[in-house]
Structure formats: structure tokens, C-alpha cells
Amino acid sequence: MNQITDPVGVSPLEAQVVAGLRTTVGERLAAWAGDEAYSAREREQRGRELINAALAERTAAAISSGGRVLNSAAEQRVAKAVFDALFGLGGFQELLEDPDVENIYANGCDIVFVDTVREKGKRVGPVASSDEELIEMIRMLAARAGTEERRFDRGSPHLNLALKDGSRLFAVMGISERPSVSIRRHRYTSVPLKELVRLGTLSAELSDQLGAAVRARLNIVIAGGTNSGKTTLMDALCGEIPAHERLVTVEDTFEIGLHKNPQAHPNVVPLQSREANLEGVGEISQAACVRMGLRMSPDRVIVGEVRGDEVLPMLNAMSQGNDGSMTTVHANSTAGVFQRFQAYAAQAPEKLGLEATNLLVAGAVNVIVHLAKDKDGARFITGVREVTGTDGAQVTSNEVYRPGPDGRAAYAYGWRAETVERLIDAGADPASFQRGWSA
Incomplete structure (x- = not known):
């Protein structure tokens, strides 16, 4: 694994130079841009030019005044720190560039931990020189990220957004003793199912069957705990959707990213919920986004995560x-999804009862897949459940795969015969069902 170093990575003198250049270059960049709509690449290119020019000015001034001159390596560190502050995520940037880092947690500017592929809760160096600088860093990011500006101040003390690399950032201030930042990374984005097989997330047999389930247009719910790989698996399954289909995605922050891959999915409408403004107006909930999406004639609706009353329009x-x-x-198991949906439906404005919810679930959901993560950080499918209908007020289902001795999915009762036929028609290898059909 790459050694994790202090994300700030500069000496006190260099930090002083970074602070001065960040202000100088920022002002010059703003003056250069004016009201022109330059692309991100053009702004970054101009930023590098201004940073190099400002460093040259600083060196010339130090020589003429007898001050300390930075050597070449120090100048490179300073240039990177200034660029990261203006266009990246400042002191977080080095951690985000480390492929082994999975999650980043900052409880203030100097109490910072990371989870890596091999170690959880590793303490690393500060990400800013002060809490005020950390807040300003997040505030600048909020102003330039996403489809619209998002505030981060005492009037809007929490921030939830997706970074350019697909990582998900959540920050709070004011309501905690110190500003706190959590960054959840997706180390594997746009991963095909065969790559998840290589990583041990699922077997080749199960990969073949789930890929066919997508092509057969079965409705799929992916369940699991936090950071268990749900979004990664969903992205892999979406790779099985034919390119000609029209898709609507609904999220609170853009993570799925289907609209960023026009070669695979050229016809995608990504919708993102938003919170109310300071006057308490302008809120667009995920439930409202799902309803809007249904008016756009989609072939499929992909909801990043159901966590409330959006469950009803999603099931509809x-x-x-x-x-x-x-x-x-x-949810903590495939069967636990039913209880979770029942709870969300009861809390929705419609306050749907247990029997009505179960009827809706039974008529909507075909397949439930559950994932977990072991103590070493490996993600894997633990079980697959096929929804078969209702028995009175209860949802009936069939455990296709259940957790084996090691927790990973092991063959249980298999798919129903009619489902097997449907999956084979969608391209599944008949040999993957060699253990027999369930009646």
C-alpha cells in the first residue's frame, strides 16, 4: 500500500507561502475569468499559469530582499497545495488520490482518520491549518460543485454532495463542537459484473443469473449495511441494461453516474433532490423526483437509495x-427488506398499512440481493431472494441463495422453473442452473 503522509505535506514556511499564493492567485483568477463562462479545464490551465507566475515573483522578491528561497522540490509542493486548494479539495486531495483509501473522517482540521483496504481508523496528518480554513475549504467546494451552488454556513450547517471522482462528502458545522467531514469513496466505479467476480463479490454462476435478471427486466432491490458495496453492485448491474433504453436516475447526491457514461447509456435523465432554502421553500424530495421521473416516459427508474416516503412511488x-x-x-438481510419497506410506507404521508404495503411489494419487487462486508473489508453477496407473491397479507418468497458457513451466498432452493426459463431466454447459461430447478 502507498504510504499515507501528511495531506498538507509542507513545512511552516511553505504553508505560509501557500496561504499567500492561494489568496493572490485566487484574486487574479477571478479577475481573469470575470463573467466569462470558461470550462473547468480552461480555468485549471489558467490557474497553473498564475501559480507558476506567482511563484516566480515570490522567488525574485526573496532574492532581491535576501529572504529564503524555496528549492525546486518545495516549489512543487507549494504549487500542488495551492492548486488543490483552488481546484481540488485542499488537504484532502492527497488522500483522495491514494487508491487504497476507502473512507476519510475529519473531526476538525487536525483529528483525521482513514479506512484503507487493510486497516480501519488509521490516524493521519491534518487536512488544514485551522478549523476556519477547513470550513472555508468546504465552503469553496460547495460553491463550485454540483448542478447548483450549495451553501455551507450557520444558516445551512450541513452539506451533502458528490465529488468529481464519485466520492460522497458530508460535512457539518455549528451544530458540532468542531467542523466535521466524512468522505465515502467508491474505489470501484463503472465496474462490470465479471470484475466483481474477480474481486470475490459473487460467483460466476450468480453473476450470470443476475445479469440475465436485469436483461429480463426483473425489478431488483439491493440491500446491505453502510459501505457494503450496494452502489457498486447496482452500477455493475446497470451495465447489463441495453444502450437504447431511456433511464431516469433519482438520488440525493449524484453517485450512480450513469449520465457520465454516454457510450453505455446515452439516454439518461439524472434527477437530484434538494433541500429548502433559508426561507423554507424550494425543497424537492426524492419522492417528488421519482414522480417527476415517471412523467418522462422512462423504460426504467433507478433510485440510488430508498430511505423514506419515496418507497411508495418507487414501488408504484x-x-x-x-x-x-x-x-x-x-437492511440486514434479504428478508429484512420487507420490514424496512413496511416501516417507510407507514411513515409516508399516505400512511400505508401493513397489508396494503405487502401487496404493493409483492406486485413490484422480483429479486432482492443482500451484501455484507467482512472484517478485512471484502464485500460479498450473502443471499438472493425471489419474491413469489402473497399468502393473505404476507409476502411470500423463495431463498435462491442463503448465507453459507463463511457468510457468502450458497445455493439454497434455486429459482422457480418459470423464472429459470425467463433468465435463459434473457441469455443466462443453462449450465448455471445445473443444481436443479425449484418448483
Whole structure:
């Protein structure tokens, strides 16, 4: 693993130079840009030019006044720190560039931990010189990230957004003793199912069957705990969706990213919920986004995560012609998804009862997949459940795969015969069902 160093990575003198250049270059960049709509690449290129020019000016001034001159290596560190502050994520940037880092937690500017592929809770260096600098860093990021500016101040003390690399950032200030930042990374983005097989997330047999389930337009719910790989698996399954289909994605922050891959999915409408402004107006909930998406004639609706009253429009979408839709949910097992949906439906404005919810689930969901993460950080599928209908007020289902002795998915009762036929018609290898069909 790459050694994790202090993300700031500069001496006190260099830090002083960084602070001065950050202000100088920032002002010059703003004056250069004016009201012109330059692209991100053009702004970054101009930023590098201004940083180099400012460093040259600083060196000339130090020589003429007898001050300390930075050597070449120090100048490179300073230039990178200034660039990261203006265009990246400042002291977090080095951690985000480390492929082994999975999650980053800052409890203030100097109490920083990371989870890596081999170690959890590793203490690393500060990400800013003060809490005020950390807040300003996040505030600048909020101003330039996403589809619209997001505030981060005492009036809006929390921030939730997706970074350019797909990582998900959540920050709070004011309501905690010190500003706190959590960054969840997706180390594997746009990963095909065969790569998840190589990583040990699922078997080749199960990969073949789940890929066929997507192509057969079965509605799929992916369940698991936090950071268990739900989004990664959803992205891999979306890779099985034919390119000609029209998709609507609904998220609170853009993580799925199907709209960023026009070669695979050229016809995607990404919708993102938003919170109310300081006057308490302008909120667009995920439930509202799902309803809007249904008016856009999608072939499938992909909801990043169901965590509230959006469960009802999502289930309605699955049962009213948008076959092949997908979502994720926090649940501790495949069977636990039913209880989770029941709770969300009861809390929705419609306050749907248990029997009505179960009927809706049974008519909407076809397949439930559950993932977990072991103590070493490996993600894997633990079970697959096929929803078969209702028995009175209860949802009936069939455990296709269940957790084996090591917790990983092991063959249980298999798919129903009619489902096997449907999967084979969608391209599944008949040999992957060699253990027999369930009646």
C-alpha cells in the first residue's frame, strides 16, 4: 500500500507561502475569468499559469530582499497545495488520490482518520491549518460543485454532495463542537459484473443469473449495511441494461453516474433532490423526483437509495410498467427488506398499512440481493431472494441463495422453473442452473 503522509505535506514556511499564493492567485483568477463562462479545464490551465507566475515573483522578491528561497522540490509542493486548494479539495486531495483509501473522517482540521483496504481508523496528518480554513475549504467546494451552488454556513450547517471522482462528502458545522467531514469513496466505479467476480463479490454462476435478471427486466432491490458495496453492485448491474433504453436516475447526491457514461447509456435523465432554502421553500424530495421521473416516459427508474416516503412511488413505478427498475436500501438481510419497506410506507404521508404495503411489494419487487462486508473489508453477496407473491397479507418468497458457513451466498432452493426459463431466454447459461430447478 502507498504510504499515507501528511495531506498538507509542507513545512511552516511553505504553508505560509501557500496561504499567500492561494489568496493572490485566487484574486487574479477571478479577475481573469470575470463573467466569462470558461470550462473547468480552461480555468485549471489558467490557474497553473498564475501559480507558476506567482511563484516566480515570490522567488525574485526573496532574492532581491535576501529572504529564503524555496528549492525546486518545495516549489512543487507549494504549487500542488495551492492548486488543490483552488481546484481540488485542499488537504484532502492527497488522500483522495491514494487508491487504497476507502473512507476519510475529519473531526476538525487536525483529528483525521482513514479506512484503507487493510486497516480501519488509521490516524493521519491534518487536512488544514485551522478549523476556519477547513470550513472555508468546504465552503469553496460547495460553491463550485454540483448542478447548483450549495451553501455551507450557520444558516445551512450541513452539506451533502458528490465529488468529481464519485466520492460522497458530508460535512457539518455549528451544530458540532468542531467542523466535521466524512468522505465515502467508491474505489470501484463503472465496474462490470465479471470484475466483481474477480474481486470475490459473487460467483460466476450468480453473476450470470443476475445479469440475465436485469436483461429480463426483473425489478431488483439491493440491500446491505453502510459501505457494503450496494452502489457498486447496482452500477455493475446497470451495465447489463441495453444502450437504447431511456433511464431516469433519482438520488440525493449524484453517485450512480450513469449520465457520465454516454457510450453505455446515452439516454439518461439524472434527477437530484434538494433541500429548502433559508426561507423554507424550494425543497424537492426524492419522492417528488421519482414522480417527476415517471412523467418522462422512462423504460426504467433507478433510485440510488430508498430511505423514506419515496418507497411508495418507487414501488408504484416497478409495478406500473417500468419493469427492470432498481434501488438500494439499508437492511440486514434479504428478508429484512420487507420490514424496512413496511416501516417507510407507514411513515409516508399516505400512511400505508401493513397489508396494503405487502401487496404493493409483492406486485413490484422480483429479486432482492443482500451484501455484507467482512472484517478485512471484502464485500460479498450473502443471499438472493425471489419474491413469489402473497399468502393473505404476507409476502411470500423463495431463498435462491442463503448465507453459507463463511457468510457468502450458497445455493439454497434455486429459482422457480418459470423464472429459470425467463433468465435463459434473457441469455443466462443453462449450465448455471445445473443444481436443479425449484418448483
